[in-house]
Amino acid sequence: MDTKIPDTLNTVRSLEKEQFEVLYSISKALNAAVYKKNLFEETLDIIIRVIDAERALFVMYDEPNTKFSIVAARNVKQETIDDLSTFSSGILQKVIAEKRPIIYHDVQSAPGISQFQSVLIHQIKSVLGVPVFRQGKIAGLILADSQMNRKAFNEENLYFLDFFSNLVSLALDRISQIEELIDENTILKNQLQTVQKIPGLIGQSPAIKQLVQMIERVARTDTTVLLLGESGTGKDLAARAIHELSERRQKPYLAQFCGSIPDSLLESELFGYKKGAFTGAVADKKGLFEVASSGTFFLDEIADISIALQAKLLRVLQNKEIIRLGDTQSIKIDTRIITATNKDLKILTKEGKFREDLFYRLNVFPIYLPPLRERTGDIPLLAEHFILRYFGKNITVHPETMKRLNGYQWPGNIRQLENVIQRAAILCDGDILLPEHIIIEEADGMGSFAGTLEDFERMILMRRLKEFNGNRTQTAKSLGVSVRWIQLKLKEIDSPDD
Ligand SMILES: Nc1ncnc2c1ncn2[C@@H]1O[C@H](COP(=O)(O)OP(=O)(O)OP(=O)(O)O)[C@@H](O)[C@H]1O
Numbered sequence: 277m278d279t280k281i282p283d284t285l286n287t288v289r290s291l292e293k294e295q296f297e298v299l300y301s302i303s304k305a306l307n308a309a310v311y312k313k314n315l316f317e318e319t320l321d322i323i324i325r326v327i328d329a330e331r332a333l334f335v336m337y338d339e340p341n342t343k344f345s346i347v348a349a350r351n352v353k354q355e356t357i358d359d360l361s362t363f364s365s366g367i368l369q370k371v372i373a374e375k376r377p378i379i380y381h382d383v384q385s386a387p388g389i390s391q392f393q394s395v396l397i398h399q400i401k402s403v404l405g406v407p408v409f410r411q412g413k414i415a416g417l418i419l420a421d422s423q424m425n426r427k428a429f430n431e432e433n434l435y436f437l438d439f440f441s442n443l444v445s446l447a448l449d450r451i452s453q454i455e456e457l458i459d460e461n462t463i464l465k466n467q468l469q470t471v472q473k474i475p476g477l478i479g480q481s482p483a484i485k486q487l488v489q490m491i492e493r494v495a496r497t498d499t500t501v502l503l504l505g506e507s508g509t510g511k512d513l514a515a516r517a518i519h520e521l522s523e524r525r526q527k528p529y530l531a532q533f534c535g536s537i538p539d540s541l542l543e544s545e546l547f548g549y550k551k552g553a554f555t556g557a558v559a560d561k562k563g564l565f566e567v568a569s570s571g572t573f574f575l576d577e578i579a580d581i582s583i584a585l586q587a588k589l590l591r592v593l594q595n596k597e598i599i600r601l602g603d604t605q606s607i608k609i610d611t612r613i614i615t616a617t618n619k620d621l622k623i624l625t626k627e628g629k630f631r632e633d634l635f636y637r638l639n640v641f642p643i644y645l646p647p648l649r650e651r652t653g654d655i656p657l658l659a660e661h662f663i664l665r666y667f668g669k670n671i672t673v674h675p676e677t678m679k680r681l682n683g684y685q686w687p688g689n690i691r692q693l694e695n696v697i698q699r700a701a702i703l704c705d706g707d708i709l710l711p712e713h714i715i716i717e718e719a720d721g722m723g724s725f726a727g728t729l730e731d732f733e734r735m736i737l738m739r740r741l742k743e744f745n746g747n748r749t750q751t752a753k754s755l756g757v758s759v760r761w762i763q764l765k766l767k768e769i770d771s772p773d774d
């Protein structure tokens with residue numbers, strides 16, 4: 277026989293002082309739970325204790341799909357029960373169908389229940405089933421049973437369980453929200469960690485942080501990326517990082533420098549060829565686009581490719597297929613394309629040197645790598661990083677040395693800083709990096725320097741003197757010569773015919 281539950285007010289009235297005390301301790305326990313799993317187990321242990329049940333079961337119910345999922349099952353010994361087939365799903369279904377708490381006093385003789393095998397096998401005497409409502413719908417169920425050797429459940433037990441299930445429902449609401457927040461927090465923290473994990477990318481400046489965020493975001497997609505920035509700002513490094521942080525990280529990463537390479541050679545590198553396509557094509561050869569299919573292909577210095585190759589590249593981006601030189605059949609490819617340039621492609625398009633349609637295809641997601649002079653705050657970190665790499669240990673940087681590094685404009689950006697530290701590692705024997713170990717080659721004008729060795733000597737001397745405010749001792753030290761040598765040179769410069 278099952279019994280209908282009276283209205284809430286009467287239910288509360290029928291509770292005894294002792295039961296109120298139990299409810300108070302229960303509400304405290306429920307409030308303390310932070311994870312759903314703890315809540316479910318806590319709930320079941322309380323039920324078993326308070327109504328003197330043999331076992332208890334917590335089931336979540338997916339109403340739209342009428343599916344149960346068991347989230348916790350405990351016995352009187354506070355053990356977790358793994359063999360869940362021993363609980364009667366027939367009783368669960370009855371509670372759901374009737375949407376109300378149900379008690380069976382004498383299960384063995386209850387029509388429609390006694391035939392459930394589990395009831396018979398487990399010698400179940402009475403069963404309590406209570407729905408847990410959330411937003412008016414059954415979200416879960418609690419089931420408790422007692423065996424033949426125990427006392428049968430009574431109506432009070434049912435009221436208690438019904439009351440209790442309302443508390444559980446409130447606690448469930450609270451915990452679900454907390455758990456969602458905790459999960460979200462874990463995901464965000466994890467994302468931050470991957471940001472810091474970008475291999476070898478050093479910097480804490482806002483500009484670098486923003487760059488790292490962009491790389492991280494775009495890495496998760498298959499979008500074509502255009503890396504922009506002066507020479508030495510880290511475009512190669514960024515391209516690699518995008519690949520490493522993408523789903524394609526296990527697949528090939530290929531890079532091709534496109535500057536100052538004869539057109540036909542570059543074309544056969546990129547697209548491959550068929551045997552006999554040209555003299556020297558003695559066998560079929562795959563192009564890099566094909567080899568990098570399913571991976572990432574980085575085309576460096578894209579501004580330098582010829583108009584003819586630009587047209588071919590456009591076709592690759594539009595159709596996602598390539599044709600090997602000398603072939604007629606196209607091959608589908610799924611290569612993620614990253615390109616880079618230190619030139620202004622917009623100006624080149626205006627000058628007719630770069631196809632506008634290709635520019636738009638490449639410029640889907642431009643990432644600008646800031647020059648070092650715009651993020652001087654990163655210089656000490658970078659210096660430390662390169663010191664460790666080239667000295668093989670940490671060494672003290674003299675404040676004057678740091679002042680010099682911080683004050684310089686770094687036209688060659690990070691690569692130049694790296695070169696300077698690498699050079700310093702050769703010059704510095706001690707444990708302190710002194711200003712004289714820092715030899716900065718003057719990048720401006722050097723590339724087109726057409727003078728004699730003597731001219732060069734003079735130029736370096738004059739610049740260095742200027743750098744040390746005319747102090748000959750310091751200049752001599754930094755150049756590794758004697759003060760006497762400097763005096764002689766200056767004399768020569770003053771009166772060249774002597
Ligand atoms: N943020 C960074 N942290 C540490 N090292 C860096 C960073 N950015 C660049 N580097 C280092 O500086 C050097 C130059 O970087 P990279 O080759 O990526 O520059 P680039 O922009 O491709 O230059 P180019 O235009 O001349 O090809 C490399 O050795 C690279 O490892």
Ligand SMILES: [Mg+2]
Pocket residue numbers: 511512576
């Ligand atoms: Mg590069």
